[in-house]
Amino acid sequence: MAASASKIQAGSHPNNRPSSLASLGIHTFFVVYSLLCIIPLLLIVTVSISDERSVVKNGYRFLPDRFNTAAYEFLFKDIGQILHSYGISIAVTVIGTVLSMIVIALYAYPISRSNFPHAKFFTFFVFFTMLFSGGLVPWYLVYVQMLDLKDTLWSLIMPLIMSAFWVLITRTFFKETIPQQVLESAKIDGAGELRIFIRIVLPLSMPVLATVSLFQTLAYWNDWFLSLVFITDNRNISVQYLLYKMLANIQFLSSNPTAAAEIARAGGMFNFPSETVRMALVIVGVGPIVFAYPFFQRYFVRGLTVGAVKG
Template identity: 60%
Template sequence: MATAAVNKKKFDVNRISGGANFAINVFFWIYSALCIIPLLLVISVSFSDETSVLVGGYRFWPEKWSLESYKFLVSDYMVIVKSYGISIFVTVVGTIAAMLIMTLYAYPISRRDFKHRNLFAFIMFFTILFNSGLVPFYLVYKQGLHVDDTLFVLMFPLFVQAFFVFVIRTFFQNQIPPELLESARMDGAGELRTFFQIVLPLSLPVLASVGLLCTLNYWNDWFLSLLFISDDGPVSIQFRMYKTLLDIQYLSSNTQAYSAIMQANPNFKVPSETARMAMGVVGIGPIIFVYPFLQRYFVAGLTVGAVKG
């Protein structure tokens, strides 16, 4: 009887009423709609005619369909293709390297038998509280390491992010049983073999979660290209779109330059509003298809990693 009462109490504590469940579902449906509707509006405007947008405003269904904004962006398509290739390469290689480095750092500080775990954890935590600032950051890579105008400079600054290290460390502490590691050691497995063949396969939720966030950071980054890459250097697609936006703003505000272009090419038009939306669509790129494949790991990895510090 006592066992049944305890089980019933646990069931009552964790149970969600029908009304609360309905309210939660309605909230998340509304929240999801608020996230998706602006994206649909951006896509719709990007396929609209520039004149109809300027006259009638933004519409969820184009009043007049047009591909002029995309034709304007891909007028020099080799530049776009090159920037896309750079972004894909930096994102893939950078994410793999960052995950390897951060997991190799998080694993030792998650082991209670590691003597200096607190020292290395404090060093990583210190970087969250304080940073050197922009000028020393720029000088280290520009004049210290001399890696400007290279693909390496687009990846290296994001190799280690302290918050992700602590998320991974907490997952290792809470989800990897110490008895499992001890049994591996008794069977003759070394630390590297234990890490790669036992710990990592059991850590897919946190690896997928942190990997997705690293992927987003690399794909959306344009600031490193602005700092370290010259005009003829390898720039990401995000920075390429940023420069295109600046060019459009310059032509829109400088009538003399626009008139000179019109004299050389009378059919030239600058799709200002629709081009901005097209840049948003192009900038999203393939990254929008990554999340659905990692969704089942995402919530589990972050929630587990955020339970304890």
């Protein structure tokens, strides 16, 4: 019987392989899809290093007519504030992502256990927050008056630390993917719940934890609204909010001749590259976060629970 099963299993692999035409179609689709994601970014990079007059005259092009770094020179005139805001964003992203994953995993694990008596209540509790909220004003008052987090880094971390959606995703992974036999065996061997969670559940859950971590990292890095609401000076603003302020100022000056005349009369600089600097702002804002994806990517396709239960 074992030999027959081995033959059946060995013979089933060729039938599961897609045909050459199907493989070509799949590869073509993903190549085209990848190019559609990469080409716009390449265009942004090209425009950001193009001459301003050339861009205004000829429009956006993949090959610049004249190479010019005036947009980056204009941005880096305030390099001290940019680097400081980069440090704020990196600190908030790293600390926020780590704390967020701790909170999400610790909440999702108990409600995934069938022997937890209040699992349904706490599952409904977190699901309810996805449908209803207290509103913007109570949310603001809680962080400012009750928790006194205004103008602190914690005001950029705490509002995003808990995500009901990712709690439910993680809970589903714990419940459907991690074999209950493994947990029961560990419990029989004398392991407590905390040891089971740290030594067994977390290592087997790296795919979902890495995926949630990546999205939380993107959420923290791309956030500018919290800096707008809670930060009143430039000391603790994130780099995204700093770039947002720069873009708003550029757009205002570009569309307001009166303000431009007043700035010129006062001896200020107004002839800045307004078109190319917008693209340079995108590159400055998106650059570091691109390197976060390769760190998480290897966990997306790894099936760590395959073969965990031996019959």
